[in-house]
Amino acid sequence: MLEIAIKGSKKYWIWLGVLLTVMTVAFAAYIDQFMNGLMITGMSRDVSWGFYIANFTFLVGVAAGGVMVVIPYYIHDYEKFHRITILGEFLAVASLIMCLMFIVADLGQPTRMLNVLLYPTPNSMLFWDMCVLNGYLFLNIVIGWKVLEAERNQVKPPKWTTPLIYLSIPFAIGIHTVTAYLYCGLPGRGFWLTAILAPRFLASAFAAGPSFLILLCYLVRKFTKFDPGWEAMQTLSKIVCYALIANVFFFLCEVFVVFYSKIPGHMAHIEYLFFGLHGHNALVPWMWTSMTLMFVAIGLLIVPVFRNNETLLPFTCIMVFVGTWIDKSLGMISGGFVPSPLHHVTEYIPTVQEVVISLGVLATGLLILTVLFKLAATVKEEVRG
């Protein structure tokens, strides 16, 4: 099947060329980081995780979001999703590879990363995160590939894929739950120390993932002869709507608990994010932008006239994607570290080099996504003749 990837239009090759260029520049930036250490980042003693881990967390959500097409199709036999299920699975594959790359980029000693396997430590949530992330990646590669291959040969997918598909559902929930557990089990971090963190992560994931999938459907429709189906996209937009409302609702629950109880160690973080603390307010405009985007998007998704407008929907989806990205990437990580456990305020601003390396990871993910989507679209074109 892979031979499909090396036959493409001029536009396809130009796009791959652009991505490869970004990857090359980013790789050079990474080599410098590898040689000189994480000093090249904006991270500090107080804010010891930054842009890499933030994007990792967000992309785990995008990967988990794929399950929002898998559940309706495989559990509820929702036929409209037949065409896009494979897209959801391949999106998960690309997202997970980006996640793993972000983790490696963040390690101080990447050459020692196999120590996590050599000295397995079940009491560390990072160990379990590694297990579920790799498990979910493996499941999606196998399922996606086998189902697409079967479609190409116009046969039923092998029987053994069915239990794997069912298994992939708890895994999808699992990757984001365990990723939330990385944060919410730490005693000294008031911002993360909340049982609603995992549900909130899942809600934002089920908004961000499907909204990105809608955008990808538009692109697939534009650049290939394969049409994922407007009805499927509309159903997805309803899923985004519910999930986004849940995300904002969970956040407001958090705000109530924190500000009604008035426990200083919990209030300080949200105050820093939305109003600034002791004159430090780098994230204030970002957080309000995020909130505005999410609220406006909810409005545009609730009202059927707006939701069913084919021209408006991609813009709504961009708003959801950007809004949840700011909320979960920038806000979630910096918000947890500022103020520090000693209540010092050290702000975090990523360096250009850090952003370039991150763009390289995103370019790699997009390259994988492009190739996988091309496979899927081409096979589906072939089958429909």
Added chain:
Amino acid sequence: MNNSRKSFLKKSRRSFLKAAGISAVAIGAAPAIKAVAVASGGGGSASSLPVVSPKAEALSAKRWGMAIDTSKITDEVVESVVAACRNAHNIPDFTIEPDEEKYPKTRPAKKMQEIKWIWEEHYQYAFPEMEDEFLAEKYKVLPFLVTCNHCKNAPCVQACPTKATFKRPDGIVIMDYHRCIGCRFCMAACPYGSRSFNFRDARPFIEKINPEFPVRSKGVVEKCNLCAERLAKGEQPACVEASEGAIVVGDLEDPESEVRVLLNDNYAIRRKQELGTEPSVYYIM
């Protein structure tokens, strides 16, 4: 063997305490404890703990703890304690200018990426949850020394995915710098901000390298190790020696240890006690 040794140790310590008086603190105690340890050594392992150095002169404890007498901490004491720790453990000082010849083209260091094992904080930062607008004036200006608390329930040990951070049977939370992958999960887990990450190679910023202690490579986390390497040689931790009696270390499980006697006679507090991490560092108020 072990039991007889222990009872002998206990007896010696008891007679020593009698002689020196209960108020005696580290400056006098250091050589005395050392003498006791050496005198009682000679015959095999100093304790039943497997990890602790079997050297006869080693200082040992069931659970190491520290008491800091806040009334004895002055700016001078802080300075000499921090310097002693820095020199003993090759901790870089980002304020110095690197030697151009030895380390050409060294990029400038960022203060916020510094490394600290023991350092000065004010009360409101050392005990942020105990902020009080009517706090006695003296505590507002008093320097506090903060360091790793060698918690009984250490969140960093729980978080580490490779067991690079682990707890010794004698209570010291310590690191294997060669196993650490630099994921910094332990830094997020520590509620005391006691951990530092080597964002860069430290060498250009170490004035004089102490060959007795390893220089850490870039990309690993580090923190106070309660001078485990000095305890193993029967020496007191560097901070204790430099503290002019303000810092005392000893066995928290031994009711007659100097630390326990101090805790019995004085009101002492611990940082963020409500988290249940059970810090082993006490502040005598």
